[in-house]
Amino acid sequence: MTPRTTVLAAVAALVGLAACGTSTGLPDDRLPAVTAAAAADEPAALAPAEVVMQALTGAVTGPADVSRARPADRLNPPEPPAEVSDRPEVYLAFYGSEGLLGRDGQWTYARTNIDGLWGNGFAEPNSIDKAVSLAKSVGTLDLVVEHPITLGRTCVGFRDDSYWKNVEARGALSFNRIGMSIYAAENPGCWGDVGGVGGARAHYGPMGYGAIETLYQPQNLTGAQNTASFPTISPGSAGDAALRSGDGIGIECPLDVCTGGGYADGFFRAMTIARDRGVPFTWFTGYSDSYGIGERGWLAEIQSMYRNVSFRGLWRPGDRVVVINYDGYPALPERAGDGSFADTTAGILGWLVAQSPIRG
Numbered sequence: 001m002t003p004r005t006t007v008l009a010a011v012a013a014l015v016g017l018a019a020c021g022t023s024t025g026l027p028d029d030r031l032p033a034v035t036a037a038a039a040a041d042e043p044a045a046l047a048p049a050e051v052v053m054q055a056l057t058g059a060v061t062g063p064a065d066v067s068r069a070r071p072a073d074r075l076n077p078p079e080p081p082a083e084v085s086d087r088p089e090v091y092l093a094f095y096g097s098e099g100l101l102g103r104d105g106q107w108t109y110a111r112t113n114i115d116g117l118w119g120n121g122f123a124e125p126n127s128i129d130k131a132v133s134l135a136k137s138v139g140t141l142d143l144v145v146e147h148p149i150t151l152g153r154t155c156v157g158f159r160d161d162s163y164w165k166n167v168e169a170r171g172a173l174s175f176n177r178i179g180m181s182i183y184a185a186e187n188p189g190c191w192g193d194v195g196g197v198g199g200a201r202a203h204y205g206p207m208g209y210g211a212i213e214t215l216y217q218p219q220n221l222t223g224a225q226n227t228a229s230f231p232t233i234s235p236g237s238a239g240d241a242a243l244r245s246g247d248g249i250g251i252e253c254p255l256d257v258c259t260g261g262g263y264a265d266g267f268f269r270a271m272t273i274a275r276d277r278g279v280p281f282t283w284f285t286g287y288s289d290s291y292g293i294g295e296r297g298w299l300a301e302i303q304s305m306y307r308n309v310s311f312r313g314l315w316r317p318g319d320r321v322v323v324i325n326y327d328g329y330p331a332l333p334e335r336a337g338d339g340s341f342a343d344t345t346a347g348i349l350g351w352l353v354a355q356s357p358i359r360g
Contacts, residue, residue, distance in 0.1 A: 003288035003326040004252075075139040088283075088315055089115035090352045091144060093324035094122050094131050099331025100346065101133050107334040110349035111138055116178060118322045119145030121163050128163075132171035143175040144320075146215065148183040155190035158200070161207045179211030180204045181250055181282065185220055185230050188239025196238060197245045213248035213282060218258060218266030249274040250282035250320075255291045255301045258283075259308065271314055280318040283309075288326040295329055299343040299351065306355070321352055 092114055100107060117140060122130040135141075145164065149156055168174060182200055184190050191214075194200060200212045219230035220239070233239040243249060251258075251270045258267040267283075274281040283305070287298050302321075309315055325331070325345045334346040341347040341354070 003286065003290065075136065075141065087353070087355045087357060088319040088321050090349060091116045091118045091142075091320055091322045092134075092138065092349060093118040093120050093286075093322060094134055095120040096325035096327075097134055097331070097345070098122070098130065099325075099328075101130060101137065103332060104137050106332050107346035107350070110334060110346050110353060113353040114138060114140060114349055115320075115353075116140050116142035116144060118324065119143055119164065120324070128166050128170050131167045132173070135167065135171060135173055135175075141174065141176045142178050144178045144181055144213070144322075145209070146181045146183060149190045149194055150184050150187040153187045155187060155193045158194060158203045161204075177208040177210065179213055179247065180209040181213040181215045181248075182242075182246075183215040183252075184239060184242070185215070185217040185252070188216070188220060188231060188233050188242075189237065191242040192238030197242050197247075211247035213250050213280075214242045214246040215250040215252065215282070215284065216243070216270065217252050218263045218270065221266035221269045222263075224265075243270075243273065244277065246279070248280040248282060249277075250284055250322075252284040252286070253305070254284075254286040254288065255293060255298060258305050259301075268312075268314075271309070275314065275316065280316070280320065282320040282322060284322045284324070286324040286326055287329040290327070296343055298329060299341070299348050302348055303351065306352070323348055323352070 090113075094117060100111075104111060117135060117138065121127050122134075143164065145161075147159060149158070164175060164177075180200065182191075191197075195202070197212050197214070204212065216233070216239075217230040219226045220233050223232045233243060249270050251267050253263070253267050257263045271281050285302055285305075289295070293301070306321070323345065330342075330344045332344055332346050333342050334344070334350050336342045336347075341351040
């Protein structure tokens with residue numbers, strides 16, 4: 001059972017939210033190594049953004065006019081650092097964040113600067129109390145909830161908002177429901193069963209969710225990698241229609257999956273569609289020990305992929321990076337002894353929010 005499937009099943013059974021987690025494929029279909037130039041993170045080794053866009057789409061694409069409409073809502077707003085105000089937004093998933101609870105003084109920089117929380121409820125026991133604790137610790141009220149419309153290949157319907165209402169009631173909180181991220185990678189055709197993006201808007205709009213994002217795996221956008229688990233999205237299909245009509249596009253790309261082979265192709269194809277459509281893009285990154293790197297190296301993988309996108313000039317204001325820790329990656333310390341960000345969940349969050357502004 002993959003980390004994503006495990007989380008989906010646990011949350012559906014224990015929390016009643018059926019929202020969750022991340023990819024499969026490793027180590028059984030371990031990826032080829034990146035090129036030496038890409039591994040070295042050398043800007044000169046990569047084509048200009050226009051050339052990359054042309055190679056992926058057959059046409060040169062200019063910068064999309066996408067902007068962040070407002071800063072994140074917070075319980076105790078800090079003064080936003082202007083020099084990083086246009087970086088991709090950084091979201092932390094509830095699930096897997098237990099190691100950060102009750103240790104506020106040990107991850108001050110990330111805790112007070114991340115932009116939002118990603119709605120996969122904590123596993124039991126005490127799920128609601130843990131969610132209240134993390135929300136109050138971080139102080140952000142911006143919430144994106146993830147919901148799967150497929151468990152394995154089986155299509156499932158939409159859920160209600162009871163879990164997050166219970167968190168709000170217990171903590172005397174009021175989330176700013178930024179949007180709903182709908183996951184359908186294991187069966188993109190399930191979008192047809194729920195009435196497409198329009199059906200999702202009709203269901204979740206009255207609950208206060210302002211946007212509907214489609215969330216896939218990179219394999220869904222290629223015909224070359226692990227299509228048995230993540231079918232290729234066919235042109236004109238319900239999955240394709242959702243991809244091209246939602247308010248945002250997300251790709252779940254854990255660790256180094258996006259840096260090699262058809263996985264990179266699928267990631268950048270999805271990002272190019274988002275740029276062509278002028279909608280935000282979400283990169284969902286997660287750790288599981290089944291991915292094969294042990295409990296060291298996640299920070300380096302994230303840095304490599306982030307810089308890869310930056311060198312290609314593909315980030316836009318309003319994009320998002322989501323961090324989820326499935327399998328006990330070290331949560332702290334936030335910084336190493338030399339003051340650099342540590343190879344931990346808190347260190348990864350800190351490094352991400354410290355990045356330079358997006359240059360359009």
